[in-house]
């Protein structure tokens with residue numbers, strides 16, 4: 001049995017069912033699970049002092065393409081809209097292989113961890129030159145983050161009216177075969193799981209209708225979740241109407257892509273009827289405000305979604321369209337963007353933090369994560385509010401208005417992944433050096 005006591009936090013934002021905030025409080029962790037919260041708790045195990053800190057659940061990232069950390073701020077893609085941006089990057093991604101996949105994932109995961117993220121999904125949809133999903137799994141295991149990788153796919157290349165070059169696409173049969181392989185090898189459905197695999201055709205404009213349908217059937221047969229990009233911008237809506245004769249919500253519903261086991265990235269352009277469909281069916285949304293701003297896609301109707309009862313989480317999206325993978329900054333951006341659209345009372349700092357923690361966990365089907373309560377997994381972010389960013393704050397718990405964007409400590413399953421502001425599980429300078437060398441080689 002291993003026990004850790006997190007002691008004397010200034011305030012704990014539990015995100016439990018009552019959204020309790022506990023002042024001068026402790027958290028007791030046993031074997032990776034929270035067993036008690038309150039004042040005056042004791043242990044014979046390890047102690048982590050949290051005086052001067054705000055404690056929250058670890059943040060949950062519901063949309064990322066970790067491989068893209070190797071193509072940040074690519075010159076030709078810096079100012080392009082979605083489709084032009086993709087066409088700039090596809091030929092670069094086509095030169096990736098196993099090492100690029102693993103090192104880029106380590107980089108992206110370390111950046112997430114430093115910003116308080118304990119659980120992340122990943123959407124990998126290119127598999128050139130022997131790249132496989134397991135290279136990203138190895139990276140997540142090395143750093144110690146809870147990981148929900150998805151096996152992505154592209155099957156409609158340029159020659160068939162799709163967007164990606166044919167060389168980056170795969171045949172439907174080979175895609176489904178590899179989906180079965182990675183689920184059987186790596187998916188762990190148990191409570192407290194550190195790895196759950198999902199299936200994720202890239203987008204309606206890069207896979208066939210048949211592959212969308214067959215992927216949904218396979219996911220349900222295997223009991224895994226489904227993920228894709230949907231309704232990202234005006235071009236995306238126009239493509240759906242021209243190719244499929246309907247809006248994205250209708251397309252998704254017709255092919256089995258709604259339900260509690262489905263979450264869609266972006267959904268910037270969902271209309272009122274589609275928001276109603278998502279609410280009724282329990283379909284989740286990964287809101288990616290920085291990426292939406294960066295690509296000029298628009299402002300997702302998150303206020304309307306939440307009011308209708310749609311499950312919403314946050315995603316930093318890939319690092320070719322953000323280009324930062326800081327989830328705390330993403331949560332701040334989410335609240336600011338809703339205020340741009342709807343006024344200063346559109347979203348509070350506490351609600352944005354809730355979306356970034358409990359909201360994301362619910363989108364990923366993880367009620368055992370994203371909240372601090374007895375029985376929940378010990379995924380915990382510790383924010384030092386004694387620094388310059390918080391100095392003068394009257395409400396340190398309003399972290400996203402005035403507070404640090406990096407954690408002091410991060411626990412995942414009770415284990416310390418970040419300690420004293422540094423990644424505890426990796427030689428980070430070495431990872432950065434490998435990443436920099438790979439990026440330079442790609443840039444030629």
Ligand SMILES: [Zn+2]
Pocket residue numbers: 063064065229265317318
């Ligand atoms: Zn994306």
